[in-house]
Amino acid sequence: MITVHHLNNSRSQRILWMLEEIGADYEVKHYQRDKDTQLAPQELFDVHPLGKSPVITDDAQKKHITVAESGAIIEYLAYAYGKDMVPRRNTEAYRQYIYWLHFSEGSLMPQMLLKLIFEKIKTAPMPFFVKPIAKGIANKVLGGYVLPNVKHNMDFVNNHLSQNEWFAGKKFTGADIQMSFPLEASMAKTNMDDYPHIKTYVDKIHALDTYKKALEVGGPYEYA
Numbered sequence: 001m002i003t004v005h006h007l008n009n010s011r012s013q014r015i016l017w018m019l020e021e022i023g024a025d026y027e028v029k030h031y032q033r034d035k036d037t038q039l040a041p042q043e044l045f046d047v048h049p050l051g052k053s054p055v056i057t058d059d060a061q062k063k064h065i066t067v068a069e070s071g072a073i074i075e076y077l078a079y080a081y082g083k084d085m086v087p088r089r090n091t092e093a094y095r096q097y098i099y100w101l102h103f104s105e106g107s108l109m110p111q112m113l114l115k116l117i118f119e120k121i122k123t124a125p126m127p128f129f130v131k132p133i134a135k136g137i138a139n140k141v142l143g144g145y146v147l148p149n150v151k152h153n154m155d156f157v158n159n160h161l162s163q164n165e166w167f168a169g170k171k172f173t174g175a176d177i178q179m180s181f182p183l184e185a186s187m188a189k190t191n192m193d194d195y196p197h198i199k200t201y202v203d204k205i206h207a208l209d210t211y212k213k214a215l216e217v218g219g220p221y222e223y224a
Helices: 012-022 042-046 070-081 094-125 133-161 175-190 195-206 207-217
Strands: 004-008 026-029 055-058 064-067
Touching: 004 012, 012 026, 012 175, 012 207, 026 094, 042 207, 055 070, 064 070, 070 094, 070 175, 070 195, 094 133, 133 175, 133 195, 195 207
Parallel strands: 004 026
Antiparallel strands: 004 055, 055 064
């Protein structure tokens, strides 16, 4: 049995979707963020030393296997339970699958996280005489580095989806599940008029029965 250690409003929602797609038996152990810090609770550190979500444990074949990191979990589940979620090796589809599987957390999410951090700095409580300085620094970093990079990445994704039905081409794969979180987060915080193909894509995955089922299992999810 696979256990998903699921933190509310987190990347682990896409792991529930992955499990619905491959039809694997699983159970969910729910964790709630601290109301003040929005960080994961101490109980998650008992599952994995970093106390992060998603994490899965799998007791298949009498072995207790723990896997963390969204991309690693999707790869593990795809090869162990749902090989049709991975294109055939040494094909263009496979190269695209690998690229987007890593692009999600390697390129897109870091820029989005920086945007979130510097936007929070601008509104964080601080002495009145410090606030103009902090706001000025935040605006400088946002305008000179973060926002241009976010736009460059989003333009890149939008252009790819204008030419491809799914991220790896014509076939739905684990790369689509991996890319869902940053795109959903973008739609929740960004004017999507400049990214019509991303919006169409996200609307398409939200209409899938497997996605809807995963939402029912996972509970409230702000980015959806």
